[in-house]
Amino acid sequence: MREPDTKSWRGVQTELLRRINEREWTPGSLVPNEIELAQEFGCARTTVNRAMRELADAGLLDRRRKAGTRVALHPISRIVLDIPIIRLEVEQRNAEWRQNLLEKTSCVPPASITSRLGLDSKTTMLHVRSLHYADNHPFLHEDRWMNIDALPGVETVDFAAISANEWLIQNAPYTTGDIAFTAMNANKDIAEILEAVEGVAIFVVDRITWNKGEPITCVRLSYAPGYRMNTKI
Amino acid sequence: MREPDTKSWRGVQTELLRRINEREWTPGSLVPNEIELAQEFGCARTTVNRAMRELADAGLLDRRRKAGTRVALHPISRIVLDIPIIRLEVEQRNAEWRQNLLEKTSCVPPASITSRLGLDSKTTMLHVRSLHYADNHPFLHEDRWMNIDALPGVETVDFAAISANEWLIQNAPYTTGDIAFTAMNANKDIAEILEAVEGVAIFVVDRITWNKGEPITCVRLSYAPGYRMNTKI
Numbered sequence: 001m002r003e004p005d006t007k008s009w010r011g012v013q014t015e016l017l018r019r020i021n022e023r024e025w026t027p028g029s030l031v032p033n034e035i036e037l038a039q040e041f042g043c044a045r046t047t048v049n050r051a052m053r054e055l056a057d058a059g060l061l062d063r064r065r066k067a068g069t070r071v072a073l074h075p076i077s078r079i080v081l082d083i084p085i086i087r088l089e090v091e092q093r094n095a096e097w098r099q100n101l102l103e104k105t106s107c108v109p110p111a112s113i114t115s116r117l118g119l120d121s122k123t124t125m126l127h128v129r130s131l132h133y134a135d136n137h138p139f140l141h142e143d144r145w146m147n148i149d150a151l152p153g154v155e156t157v158d159f160a161a162i163s164a165n166e167w168l169i170q171n172a173p174y175t176t177g178d179i180a181f182t183a184m185n186a187n188k189d190i191a192e193i194l195e196a197v198e199g200v201a202i203f204v205v206d207r208i209t210w211n212k213g214e215p216i217t218c219v220r221l222s223y224a225p226g227y228r229m230n231t232k233i
Numbered sequence: 234m235r236e237p238d239t240k241s242w243r244g245v246q247t248e249l250l251r252r253i254n255e256r257e258w259t260p261g262s263l264v265p266n267e268i269e270l271a272q273e274f275g276c277a278r279t280t281v282n283r284a285m286r287e288l289a290d291a292g293l294l295d296r297r298r299k300a301g302t303r304v305a306l307h308p309i310s311r312i313v314l315d316i317p318i319i320r321l322e323v324e325q326r327n328a329e330w331r332q333n334l335l336e337k338t339s340c341v342p343p344a345s346i347t348s349r350l351g352l353d354s355k356t357t358m359l360h361v362r363s364l365h366y367a368d369n370h371p372f373l374h375e376d377r378w379m380n381i382d383a384l385p386g387v388e389t390v391d392f393a394a395i396s397a398n399e400w401l402i403q404n405a406p407y408t409t410g411d412i413a414f415t416a417m418n419a420n421k422d423i424a425e426i427l428e429a430v431e432g433v434a435i436f437v438v439d440r441i442t443w444n445k446g447e448p449i450t451c452v453r454l455s456y457a458p459g460y461r462m463n464t465k466i
Contacts, residue, residue, distance in 0.1 A: 021407075023404070027403050079412060083312060169260075173254045173256055177465065177466030179312060179465070180462065181414060181462040182462070183417070183434040183437070183460075184434050185418075199432060201416040201418045201434035202434070203416040223416075227415065229413065229415070230413045231412055232411060232412070233409060233412055
């Protein structure tokens with residue numbers, strides 16, 4: 001076996017991860033303390049501490065001030081999803097992207113929208129709906145409400161020339177967001193737009209973003225039937 | 234404004250991130266080079282380099298050896314999903330978890346399973362199906378195939394006493410996995426199991442894990458209608 005480089009914290013981390021993954025240290029068992037590990041690896045105690053920090057953050061180690069550190073009984077799979085702009089997501093599938101702007105109106109949204117954004121129920125917002133295509137097949141329907149007050153000039157943007165999705169990424173910073181994935185039966189309207197049959201199961205993404213507490217936008221993406229969101233562990 | 238601590242790489246990173254997020258540096262624009270930034274921040278050039286590395290990895294900066302570093306034109310939203318064991322996912326929703334083991338048989342799986350796992354089409358595998366409940370309502374159906382050769386003793390485990398999901402987490406290390414999220418119309422069998430109507434849209438997770446290239450398990454989780462997978466950006 002190749003000797004790990006246990007002089008660096010990354011080397012130590014790799015070795016600790018190996019012991020956890022290969023069940024050399026079993027779930028729930030007590031891990032040697034930092035002094036013992038530093039001696040074993042011939043490194044500084046701070047190096048061991050640094051190596052353990054991310055493993056604890058990732059839920060693999062359970063650190064208790066007095067009771068010592070244990071291998072987590074219930075490790076969590078942490079997966080990372082990269083969500084590119086829609087045009088790039090289509091192009092990454094080797095398809096040609098285009099969009100068709102279906103609606104751009106300033107109006108008062110349904111109460112469910114304003115309440116989720118924490119806005120007054122009489123707030124006028126910009127409603128933009130667009131159908132994104134992959135190789136001339138509907139790919140997804142973007143149904144978006146934008147906070148006009150937080151987006152100066154947004155009402156004059158030509159969203160037929162640049163998708164709202166792309167314009168926001170380039171022009172509107174955000175600091176936090178909520179995202180939810182769910183499955184829904186397509187209603188008559190969405191089915192028609194996506195050129196699908198009513199009732200077919202579609203993958204739906206609901207997303208709200210804020211900039212330092214100020215609501216920016218809320219969007220529902222309804223993907224055409226058969227869409228799969230893939231990633232790796 | 235609070236002065237950032239630009240002596241540490243994390244402090245520099247926070248300040249660079251602020252400039253990107255607040256569009257002080259606009260998408261596509263050239264960023265000052267490391268020497269200039271080190272002078273501005275009064276820190277070592279290596280500190281700037283360290284701060285930029287993760288921003289580049291995260292797709293926020295676009296580094297070119299000779300052309301310099303630019304703010305990415307198409308930043309990617311990177312979201313992190315924590316996938317706990319099913320029992321904990323139910324308990325985190327403040328519900329009581331239990332499972333009902335529906336099937337445990339050793340048999341040759343459909344060719345679609347063996348081919349996805351890269352196994353010979355005549356390989357005998359362990360098929361375990363279980364219904365997980367939240368407060369006595371069906372929560373999800375776990376339909377799992379396990380590689381007997383890679384999991385010594387798996388055929389004798391009492392999966393009514395411990396769910397296959399939990400047993401694997403505690404006993405079977407894995408190094409890599411593929412995961413896919415999709416929406417499906419419930420067929421008659423799944424609808425009956427989930428106490429739902431045929432055709433209802435359900436959220437489905439397909440997952441395959443390997444340990445150093447050896448296939449461990451492939452599972453389909455079919456969630457009861459209305460399930461939402463929530464996370465934060």
